[in-house]
Amino acid sequence: MAAEKSSIKIITLIAADGSVFEVEPNIVKEMKTVQSYIDELDQNTVSIPLPNVFGNDLAMIIEYCKKHASEEETKEAKEEFDFEFVKRMKSDDKLRLLQAASYLNMESFLQFMAKAxxxxxxxxxxxxxxxxxxxxxxxxxxxxxxxxxxxxxxxx
Amino acid sequence: MEREQENDYTDRLSSLPDSLLCHILSFLPTKTSVSTISLVSHRYLHLWKNLQVFDFYNDYCPGVDGESEHFKHFALFVNAVLALRHSRHIRKMHLSCGDSILEDFNLISVNTWVDAAAGSHLEELHLALFSSQGLGFYLPISILSCTNLLSLSLCGQIFLELEQSSTIHLPSLKTLQLDISYVNANSVDILLSGCPILETLDLSFSPESLAKLHVPSSLKSLKVIVENDIGACLEIDAPGLKYLTLTKITFGDVAAIGNLHNVEEACLDVFSTPENEYVDPLLTLLQALSGIKHLVLCCSTAKRLLGAQSIINFSNIRFPEFCHLLHLELILPAFDPFLYNVLQKCPMLQTFIIQNDQDKSPHEYGLAVNLESVPKCLVSCLTFIHFKGYVGYWEEQEFIKYVLQNGLVLKTMLISGVLLDQMMKWEKYRFLKRFSDLPKGSAVCKVKFD
Structure with missing residues (x-):
């Protein structure tokens, strides 16, 4: 079972507007909704439709996940990133991302948005x-x- | 089409589910949730009643009349919120009160609220009570057996008196911050013995007598500040420890320190007591930290080190080699040639900050410093030196000359000190010119004054 899971190389996420994102498995670990979907399948490639998340928002979420999943980045660099990430968002963006985080079941990102x-x-x-x-x-x-x-x- | 999408957004926003709204409210002061958010619309009116996270603070400015009235309003508010909430579970409570006098009424009220929070659902309790006079608050012991408590913070006028027999059972506690006035080291030690998985300990206290503290072996970050001159004696055996800050701490014996090979950052203010002035425990501590990347040695630490040796027998003491050290900050009572030897012990050093703490004349030593070879870090990696508290003694000038000449990759030599502050502009210019004109080992090196 473990071997099958590790054989998944790329995960394709399809947003509400049809835009397609290809990500590595470690990026979606934080998205429990996606992760449970992957866990149920035993295929090498997976493509997952996310009808409740718009492409722009998904791009931002993936950017956040990439930064936070990286082991090379220091704690300070991640905090700096978070600060800038929130700064460039409008209030609408934050509310939409909050809902997306809730739908994707992303605990720490949800908390981050609610705090912001x-x-x-x-x-x-x-x-x-x-x-x-x-x-x-x-x-x-x-x-x-x-x-x-x-x-x-x-x-x- | 665009219009439609916009409408779609708006609908989605107004239908933000209660659970998400409550999540947002849980990051707001309870006062905001109750008196601002409730007036947004009918739907928002009772949202706060579902809260399981509370943040109460009495924003009173001391020195204004009507203080006890003010606390009564605050108490009325907290009591009403706690009585009218729908959810009976409290997950987090932050409570802070700053009053000039802590009276019985205040203490009883706070006691009731803390007791209301205690229970198996409590994950976080932050309690801060400040007053300039009056009584102190005795922490209800019920808090110390909340099995799901993850984070506990106690600050201010809080008493913690524990005995060996006290029931301390905090099996989930990961973060503990104690910054309280009235506590003896023994009580802290008893408290720590009930926290088997503690990861972060931030301790600031004034012990009544020098006593021993044993820190849990699960610790990842340890910060201990003793606020009076009594100090505390520490025993550490924490293999996972990464960050270490010690202020006014001593170490009784060599066996008290073990397993510090994972520490990456440390700041040490380790003093000697008359009964315990040997340098060995300190050297053992430094040896245990030899894998470190970022190190700050405070004045007391340097004093204890220097008290034990002079330049002549430096090679005799077991000062460890710090093979991974990138950043070193050294605070000295006065300039000391010890610096040359330290450089030799840090082959990977990139940043070196020196600070002379007092305006004292340096240790006298012969004309030339006898180093077998130029320290490796100067040749290959040391790029930044900051000399703080420069007084202008010949020995200091010689040191600066030496590192400028031998620092092959040095980019910045920053000098600051009292003398420099008082200098006239043209004097400063001459001074700068003198250092800038010195022969340098690195073509890109800049000498700067702060």
Whole structure:
């Protein structure tokens, strides 16, 4: 069984928009959804469709995985990479990548994205958070006033 | 088509499932989740109640009136959150309070919250209590038998008093940070004995008497800082250890150190006590670290080393050869020709930082330093030297001259010191010129002043 697994050389990932990515097996280890798919098969080449992930996002995720799977990179270099990786993303990108991470069942990447999003909405106003998540308020001003009064302990 | 895709995105965003939203909330202060996020929309109103991760902090600025009122509001908030949550399990709790006085009410409240967190679901507890006066907090002993606790951090006015008979059972604990005022080394030792798989230990404390600490053999990173002059005596046997930082630590006997061959980085501030002024345990420690890549030797360590020898018998002491060392930082009480010998013991050295700690005249030694051969690192790999605390003694100048002449691959020789700060511009220029004009072994070498 172990021998069969190690014979897989290249894994082909197909994104929602049809774009194709060829990666080495160690890159997808972090993607548990993909890994469990591979574990069930005993073929030399595998191609896996990922209908919930767009090509651009998958490219970014693979870039992240490659950096973090590398044994040559130092801890500092990885932290520097993470910093720059988050810096070049818009809020939409982060939310999409969060969902992709959840779908692919990537524990540490999911945590990384959730942290990055939390850092952006910390210390911000309610309006900012609504904009961020693209949500319309469904509270009337009266309702909101009532809430604040009822839960005075929370708003002191 | 593009329009459609955009709509698709928007739909996907607004339908971010609760589990993912809660995951995001778990990285926010609980106050934000409860009082900001809850007002986003009806759907967000009760999200926080599913939290299993809490981060409470009392952001009070000491010195302002109404302090006890302020803590009461904080206590009301924490109590309400803990009472109204739906999930009964707490996975992580961060709690920090900075009050100028710790009164009974504060201590009882904190005790209740910590007790509420204790249990088999707790993975992380970070507790920081700071006050300038008043009582200290006794850690509920229930915390020390949370079987799934991975990370524990205690900072500030916290008492930890343990006895041999205390039940310490932390079979999952990997990270322990202790930075507390009132603890004796014996209690720390008892605590450590209950942490069989600990990997990271960050310890900063003021012991009441010199006592022995045995660190778990599973450790990968060890940082011990003793904050008073009493110090602590350490016994290490950790084959997996990679990072080691010791401040105000001593070693009783040679047998106390073993298995440090995997350490890559160390910073050593190891002192001698009157009962224990022999250099042997320190040399044993250095020998055990001979595979190291990055080493910082603090002033106390150098003093203990230098106290035991003079230039004449350097070859007699068993100063180890560091065959893999790339970066060395040496803090000396004053310039010492010992530097030449150290260079000879580090054949792969790339970066060498020297610091004179005090404005003391250097050890006197003869006119010429008698080295059998030029240190190997100077010939083949040493590219950067920083001489800090340069005073201007003849011996220091000679050393700089020597490394400039013999450093065949040297790129930068950086010099900084008190004297240089006080110099006039033109004096500095002359000074720089004098060093720059010296014959150099490396064509690309630049002499710079900080």
């Amino acid at each position: 999003i939390a850092a952006e909405i910390e210390n911000q106003s309610v309006e900012f958070v609504r904009d961020y998540f693209q949500i319309e308020s469904d509270f009337t001003p009266e309702e909101e006033a009532e809430l604040r009064k009822e839960n005075e302990w929370a708003f002191k």
